[in-house]
Amino acid sequence: MGFSILGLAWRSLMNRRGSALLTILAVALSVALFLGVDKVRNGARAGFDNTISGTDLIVGAPTGQINLLLYSVFRLGSATAEISWDTYESIDGRDDVAWTIPLSLGDNHRGFRVVGTNESYFEHYRHGGGTQLRVSEGKLFSDIYETVIGADVAKELDYSIGSEIVLTHGLGAGGLTDHEDKPFIVTGILAQTGTPVDRSIHVPLEGITAIHVGWESGTRSPFADTISEDMIRGFDLTPKSVTAVFVGLEQRGSLLRTQRALNTQGGEPLLAIIPGVALGELWQVTGIVERALIAVSVFVIAVGLVSVLTSILTSLNERRREMAILRATGARPGHIFFLMVAEAAMLGLCGAVVGVFLVQLGLLIAGPILSSAYGISIGGLGISAIDGWTVLAVFGAATLIGTIPAVMALRRSLADGLTVKL
Amino acid sequence: MTTPPVIDLIDLRFAWQDGPALLDIPGFRLEAGERVFLRGPSGSGKSTLLGLIAGVLEPQSGKVEVLGHDMTALSGPKRDALRADRLGVIFQMFNLVPYLSLVQNVTLPCRFSSARRQAAGGEGRLNEEAVRLLSRLGLDGERMLSRPVTELSVGQQQRVAVARALIGGPDLIIADEPTSALDADARDRFIELLNEEAGRSGAALLFVSHDASLASHFDRSVDLAEINRAKGGV
Ligand SMILES: Nc1ncnc2c1ncn2[C@@H]1O[C@H](COP(=O)(O)OP(=O)(O)O)[C@@H](O)[C@H]1O
Numbered sequence: 001m002g003f004s005i006l007g008l009a010w011r012s013l014m015n016r017r018g019s020a021l022l023t024i025l026a027v028a029l030s031v032a033l034f035l036g037v038d039k040v041r042n043g044a045r046a047g048f049d050n051t052i053s054g055t056d057l058i059v060g061a062p063t064g065q066i067n068l069l070l071y072s073v074f075r076l077g078s079a080t081a082e083i084s085w086d087t088y089e090s091i092d093g094r095d096d097v098a099w100t101i102p103l104s105l106g107d108n109h110r111g112f113r114v115v116g117t118n119e120s121y122f123e124h125y126r127h128g129g130g131t132q133l134r135v136s137e138g139k140l141f142s143d144i145y146e147t148v149i150g151a152d153v154a155k156e157l158d159y160s161i162g163s164e165i166v167l168t169h170g171l172g173a174g175g176l177t178d179h180e181d182k183p184f185i186v187t188g189i190l191a192q193t194g195t196p197v198d199r200s201i202h203v204p205l206e207g208i209t210a211i212h213v214g215w216e217s218g219t220r221s222p223f224a225d226t227i228s229e230d231m232i233r234g235f236d237l238t239p240k241s242v243t244a245v246f247v248g249l250e251q252r253g254s255l256l257r258t259q260r261a262l263n264t265q266g267g268e269p270l271l272a273i274i275p276g277v278a279l280g281e282l283w284q285v286t287g288i289v290e291r292a293l294i295a296v297s298v299f300v301i302a303v304g305l306v307s308v309l310t311s312i313l314t315s316l317n318e319r320r321r322e323m324a325i326l327r328a329t330g331a332r333p334g335h336i337f338f339l340m341v342a343e344a345a346m347l348g349l350c351g352a353v354v355g356v357f358l359v360q361l362g363l364l365i366a367g368p369i370l371s372s373a374y375g376i377s378i379g380g381l382g383i384s385a386i387d388g389w390t391v392l393a394v395f396g397a398a399t400l401i402g403t404i405p406a407v408m409a410l411r412r413s414l415a416d417g418l419t420v421k422l
Numbered sequence: 423m424t425t426p427p428v429i430d431l432i433d434l435r436f437a438w439q440d441g442p443a444l445l446d447i448p449g450f451r452l453e454a455g456e457r458v459f460l461r462g463p464s465g466s467g468k469s470t471l472l473g474l475i476a477g478v479l480e481p482q483s484g485k486v487e488v489l490g491h492d493m494t495a496l497s498g499p500k501r502d503a504l505r506a507d508r509l510g511v512i513f514q515m516f517n518l519v520p521y522l523s524l525v526q527n528v529t530l531p532c533r534f535s536s537a538r539r540q541a542a543g544g545e546g547r548l549n550e551e552a553v554r555l556l557s558r559l560g561l562d563g564e565r566m567l568s569r570p571v572t573e574l575s576v577g578q579q580q581r582v583a584v585a586r587a588l589i590g591g592p593d594l595i596i597a598d599e600p601t602s603a604l605d606a607d608a609r610d611r612f613i614e615l616l617n618e619e620a621g622r623s624g625a626a627l628l629f630v631s632h633d634a635s636l637a638s639h640f641d642r643s644v645d646l647a648e649i650n651r652a653k654g655g656v
């Protein structure tokens with residue numbers, strides 16, 4: 001029976017193109033929703049997981065561990081407190097600590113976060129399973145008023161080496177309180193990383209201190225205008241505090257011991273977190289929502305499959321004649337059965353395949369938005385095994401569902417014989 | 423020469439579900455190559471009888487022998503195969519599968535039967551054979567053949583059905599009131615054409631209708647009431 005019946009099934013579907021396309025669309029949208037949820041979920045996870053590696057501990061002022069992770073690594077939200085420079089130095093001076101990256105966050109330039117740090121950041125920060133940051137153009141900063149910007153910053157603000165940029169105190173986009181008097185010069189542009197680094201502006205810690213001279217009270221001091229750049233350079237610009245510290249250990253074996261020591265040390269209270277553990281906790285929180293979304297989208301697929309059933313069932317009556325003709329020209333009951341099942345299977349298969357492509361199309365369009373809004377790279381979201389399995393499952397379910405109209409058509413055509421009373 | 427009769431009905435009894443006996447036929451024969459007109463009023467059981475002969479229905483008792491095969495003794499698939507291989511069927515109307523082209527409608531029996539396919543010249547020559555049959559029935563030209571079958575006139579549709587019945591040279595063609603939707607002129611031409619083509623291919627023809635005036639076109643004419651003892655019908 002094979003191919004000739006498949007050909008019949010295909011032509012029959014094309015004959016009812018309108019209703020078939022609607023059914024295919026219903027299945028496609030349901031499959032797209034399911035796969036879309038799954039892909040964004042995996043993309044977000046992979047993006048987050050890829051953002052930091054090689055850092056053993058992150059230390060900040062006491063807050064929730066997810067909060068510390070989000071603002072220090074992902075530049076989402078903001079810190080409520082800082083840790084003093086002395087405490088930072090004591091962490092850096094510990095015997096079990098190999099390196100530290102101090103981070104001073106809280107400033108902003110046209111919607112991009114400003115990160116005060118030092119050379120250690122470029123040396124020790126790792127992303128995507130161990131990749132070091134790389135300057136694609138220019139060089140690292142070597143002066144207070146120099147800056148190294150992420151790839152997206154350069155692209156979106158059209159900055160190049162030598163551009164002068166003015167930094168804002170505070171996080172508001174295009175804040176009212178631009179420190180217009182002291183521009184920074186772009187000396188380097190980092191290669192694309194697919195992490196929030198691409199959307200960060202890196203300046204020396206001393207630069208952060210410098211832009212706050214005259215702002216110690218939180219508002220612009222009336223004397224700020226009278227302070228010249230030369231005077232500022234004369235000040236001691238060692239920061240008074242940092243927002244967070246990335247810590248690399250001499251030996252990973254001491255991880256838990258060092259974490260406990262930092263968390264329980266006398267003096268300034270600290271929170272030391274292990275990035276992987278904090279991420280795990282984050283996924284636990286989001287996991288509940290994810291599972292709910294997946295459950296809903298599975299139900300939506302079921303609805304899509306019901307539309308396959310409806311579409312074929314409603315066509316049955318008007319097709320009794322056709323069945324009688326097929327029987328008269330030699331079709332066995334098995335042919336009739338196979339024809340109906342094949343139609344359902346084709347609707348399911350087409351719908352699922354179209355759904356897979358809809359998702360890819362959606363990612364193509366929404367991908368850049370997601371990545372610029374959340375700093376999540378959704379590369380690696382191409383067609384994967386889950387797409388294949390979903391197509392297979394929907395195909396199988398549609399085939400199974402097709403047996404219902406198939407049995408009905410079979411019974412009717414056996415009862416009708418060659419005469420169809422309409 | 424002992425060619426078995428094309429149709430041999432012996433003590434055939436049939437009733438729909440729990441209804442009264444519709445058909446009770448002690449004996450009826452159709453010889454090879456014979457063209458017979460079977461007359462009966464509407465509802466008398468003509469279509470039912472054709473269903474029994476085609477092996478789509480099963481009688482409660484008695485024998486239906488078709489081309490030497492006892493249909494009641496054959497399994498369902500064997501009956502289906504016999505029909506696919508050696509029978510041509512023409513209905514009253516709506517003979518065509520709406521989503522197939524003219525040629526595809528004609529070659530339809532060849533999809534279900536390899537014997538029929540071989541008899542029609544084999545896979546590669548099917549379409550050619552369909553086109554030849556269609557043109558013998560007055561349906562030719564690129565434009566005609568590429569029209570959707572739903573756009574054909576009833577007369578044209580019935581001629582496509584004849585071509586389909588004829589493809590692969592079946593031994594028996596059964597036609598169930600194929601002219602009842604045609605006007606008088608078209609009807610006479612259709613019957614002539616059907617007779618001529620059946621004669622040419624050597625197929626026996628059983629043509630049923632309620633319209634007694636058609637009898638003159640045939641070798642032999644039978645009234646269903648003559649051969650049927652049951653009064654279950656109308
Ligand atoms: N599929 C069927 N199921 C039940 N009864 C049927 C069916 N087909 C026909 N009948 C009944 O059988 C009788 C004969 O019908 P039919 O064979 O179509 O007569 P004809 O073809 O001579 O007009 C009618 O009373 C009809 O109602």
Ligand SMILES: [Mg+2]
Pocket residue numbers: 465468469470598599
């Ligand atoms: Mg009838």
